[in-house]
Amino acid sequence: MTTSTLEESSDEDFARVRSTLERYRQHVQELITQKQSKPDMVAYKELGPQLTPSPDRHGHLPGIRVGDSFNSRGEMAILGLHRQILRGIFMPPKTLTVGAYAIVLSGVYTDDEDQGDCFWYTGEGGLGNNGQQVKDQEFTNGNLALRRSFEQKTPVRVFRGSKVKGALKYTYEGLYKVMEVKREVSKQGWLLESLKGRPGLLIQDISRGVEPRVPVPVFNEVNALVMDPDFEYISDYVWADGLDQDPLLIKVIAEEDHRMRSHTMYFLHEGCGIAFNAWMRQADQRWYQRAQECAHEYEWAASVTAQSPMNLMTPLESYNEEGLLLLTESCGIHECGGVNCTSSTCMRNMQVTQGIKMPLEIFMTKQKGWGVRCAEAVPSGTFVCSYVGELMTEAAASGLEQGADHYLFSLDFFMYLFKELHLRGFDGLEREVPAHRVPPHPALPFPVALMEASYRDSTSHVGGMGPTASTSHVGGMGPTASTSHVGGMGPTASTSHVGGMGPTASTSHVGGMGPTASTSHVGGMGPTASTSHVGGMGPTASTSHVGVLNDFRPLLTVNAEKRGNIARFINHSCNGNLAIQGVFARQARSVVLYYIGLFAVRDIPAMTELTYDYGYQIQGGKGERGMLCNCGEPACRGSLL
Numbered sequence: 001m002t003t004s005t006l007e008e009s010s011d012e013d014f015a016r017v018r019s020t021l022e023r024y025r026q027h028v029q030e031l032i033t034q035k036q037s038k039p040d041m042v043a044y045k046e047l048g049p050q051l052t053p054s055p056d057r058h059g060h061l062p063g064i065r066v067g068d069s070f071n072s073r074g075e076m077a078i079l080g081l082h083r084q085i086l087r088g089i090f091m092p093p094k095t096l097t098v099g100a101y102a103i104v105l106s107g108v109y110t111d112d113e114d115q116g117d118c119f120w121y122t123g124e125g126g127l128g129n130n131g132q133q134v135k136d137q138e139f140t141n142g143n144l145a146l147r148r149s150f151e152q153k154t155p156v157r158v159f160r161g162s163k164v165k166g167a168l169k170y171t172y173e174g175l176y177k178v179m180e181v182k183r184e185v186s187k188q189g190w191l192l193e194s195l196k197g198r199p200g201l202l203i204q205d206i207s208r209g210v211e212p213r214v215p216v217p218v219f220n221e222v223n224a225l226v227m228d229p230d231f232e233y234i235s236d237y238v239w240a241d242g243l244d245q246d247p248l249l250i251k252v253i254a255e256e257d258h259r260m261r262s263h264t265m266y267f268l269h270e271g272c273g274i275a276f277n278a279w280m281r282q283a284d285q286r287w288y289q290r291a292q293e294c295a296h297e298y299e300w301a302a303s304v305t306a307q308s309p310m311n312l313m314t315p316l317e318s319y320n321e322e323g324l325l326l327l328t329e330s331c332g333i334h335e336c337g338g339v340n341c342t343s344s345t346c347m348r349n350m351q352v353t354q355g356i357k358m359p360l361e362i363f364m365t366k367q368k369g370w371g372v373r374c375a376e377a378v379p380s381g382t383f384v385c386s387y388v389g390e391l392m393t394e395a396a397a398s399g400l401e402q403g404a405d406h407y408l409f410s411l412d413f414f415m416y417l418f419k420e421l422h423l424r425g426f427d428g429l430e431r432e433v434p435a436h437r438v439p440p441h442p443a444l445p446f447p448v449a450l451m452e453a454s455y456r457d458s459t460s461h462v463g464g465m466g467p468t469a470s471t472s473h474v475g476g477m478g479p480t481a482s483t484s485h486v487g488g489m490g491p492t493a494s495t496s497h498v499g500g501m502g503p504t505a506s507t508s509h510v511g512g513m514g515p516t517a518s519t520s521h522v523g524g525m526g527p528t529a530s531t532s533h534v535g536g537m538g539p540t541a542s543t544s545h546v547g548v549l550n551d552f553r554p555l556l557t558v559n560a561e562k563r564g565n566i567a568r569f570i571n572h573s574c575n576g577n578l579a580i581q582g583v584f585a586r587q588a589r590s591v592v593l594y595y596i597g598l599f600a601v602r603d604i605p606a607m608t609e610l611t612y613d614y615g616y617q618i619q620g621g622k623g624e625r626g627m628l629c630n631c632g633e634p635a636c637r638g639s640l641l
């Protein structure tokens with residue numbers, strides 16, 4: 001099945017349409033002069049085989065714009081837009097395995113209902129010679145084709161007939177998505193088949209099948225803008241040119257990856273998030289016992305032991321039975337992914353791993369460019385999508401052209417967290433970061449390596465790493481990942497995401513948690529805690545690296561400008577309905593390479609714009625003005641910065 005999009009029209013296409021129409025109209029005139037009956041149909045019959053494009057296809061046809069007007073059904077037929085002149089529904093001739101190509105709204109059925117942004121269209125059949133309904137309609141022919149359009153989510157071209165100065169004209173209304181089909185008793189008492197269509201469908205699936213579970217349609221009912229033809233939809237991270245060959249990066253990622261995995265291997269379930277959580281729970285218990293021992297000596301320990309030990313228990317699962325996120329975890333969620341992870345519990349713990357499952361749509365907003373919505377209601381806690389794109393170093397990202405920075409997302413959250421731990425200590429973070437959720441910490445030389453990797457130009461290799469390092473596993477990105485390139489980006493990135501997974505996110509509750517669950521986990525890590533799962537993060541160690549950490553830069557940034565997924569179309573709101581959640585999943589399971597998951601933080605009605613708080617911070621000087629925010633929230637901060 002082939003479909004086309006508006007962007008595919010060239011000057012030649014428009015010229016071809018013009019000349020076809022000229023030839024057709026001329027022939028109709030000749031036939032009228034010859035007093036030929038039904039000149040429209042005869043002209044189509046005679047010229048159709050030469051002029052009508054084939055094969056029939058779904059989608060826009062090259063050279064035809066939304067809003068184009070046609071003088072007759074014959075004109076629409078000769079252009080291949082709607083070839084069945086006497087019927088409302090244009091469907092495949094023999095087999096009805098694929099959906100209808102086009103329909104004409106002609107107002108024949110009294111049950112047709114135009115609701116402005118969408119319409120109910122009554123199918124075909126059951127009309128008597130007098131135009132009245134005389135029997136039930138059936139799910140055959142055109143009606144069956146429309147049901148296929150609904151099932152297969154294929155777009156339908158819609159034409160509306162209207163009288164202009166006494167003459168019937170047909171206007172191309174664009175592509176519609178069939179939202180619903182129903183069979184119900186008509187006003188005249190007969191059973192009718194109806195479908196509900198929604199306008200503005202530009203592209204049926206911008207992912208072109210790359211999203212395995214759902215198509216990603218694009219709608220524009222607002223203006224004439226089409227999707228940037230240079231944008232390439234990807235569903236997972238890809239590396240910027242050559243970065244996956246960088247020995248220093250390979251080494252850093254491999255070490256961090258191994259560090260995280262070493263915990264999960266404790267249970268011989270490599271990559272099992274549930275096993276990881278069980279390990280963390282044990283660490284909590286050990287730590288809680290230690291706090292009890294020190295309670296008389298340290299304030300932090302006293303505050304911890306004053307709480308119920310139950311509050312310190314890490315739940316083994318991050319998602320409930322419906323797969324909804326229970327609450328955001330400031331220190332990341334560990335999804336399952338090991339060979340043994342086949343139980344229903346483990347499968348449920350793979351929301352990001354399994355990818356987008358909601359019927360998301362890209363649509364044109366009135367004031368913010370493209371945005372994202374969902375055709376169905378989104379329950380609180382639902383995984384919506386993760387933010388993927390090209391992985392590049394922070395140094396390379398800071399050299400991008402202005403504009404490209406709008407699509408950057410730094411993988412800096414855990415570095416930010418560790419920096420805060422170094423600078424403020426565990427006590428300073430105790431109210432913000434649940435101690436038992438701190439992911440296994442990088443060794444001390446790590447931030448130095450990050451610094452080096454981050455400051456240098458991404459194209460110049462720092463060398464010094466042996467061949468062993470270059471063969472190590474770099475987060476498991478597949479072969480396609482290594483073929484990408486950065487392409488034509490220049491400087492300036494005055495803003496950056498700070499991740500949004502800080503204090504606020506750590507306490508927000510998602511997905512119907514009851515009062516008990518909403519009690520926040522307050523850690524209060526003391527000096528001894530550093531001996532368990534937080535590595536060598538003692539006060540002494542931290543002081544020797546303060547200089548380095550002040551200059552801290554994250555290692556990797558996701559650039560979704562030219563290559564990305566639906567997440568790069570999600571707009572900012574000062575009161576977003578999505579929250580960001582760091583997720584360790586698939587092969588990205590370290591504090592330098594992880595997934596940025598976006599989850600619903602409240603129940604979101606169908607067709608509501610999906611947004612999150614970008615959490616931008618000004619990196620330039622005082623007085624720098626941010627971009628005007630059009631989120632429309634009562635508590636809008638006024639600017640994206």
Ligand SMILES: C[S@@+](CC[C@H](N)C(=O)[O-])C[C@H]1O[C@@H](n2cnc3c(N)ncnc32)[C@H](O)[C@@H]1O
Nearest residue numbers: 368369370406568569570571572628629630631
């Ligand atoms: C990640 S992109 C989101 C998709 C974007 N609307 C598009 O058309 O590609 C971020 C850009 O969208 C626009 N944007 C996002 N949220 C906005 C808001 N609340 N108010 C105004 N513009 C916004 C800004 O141009 C911003 O730089």
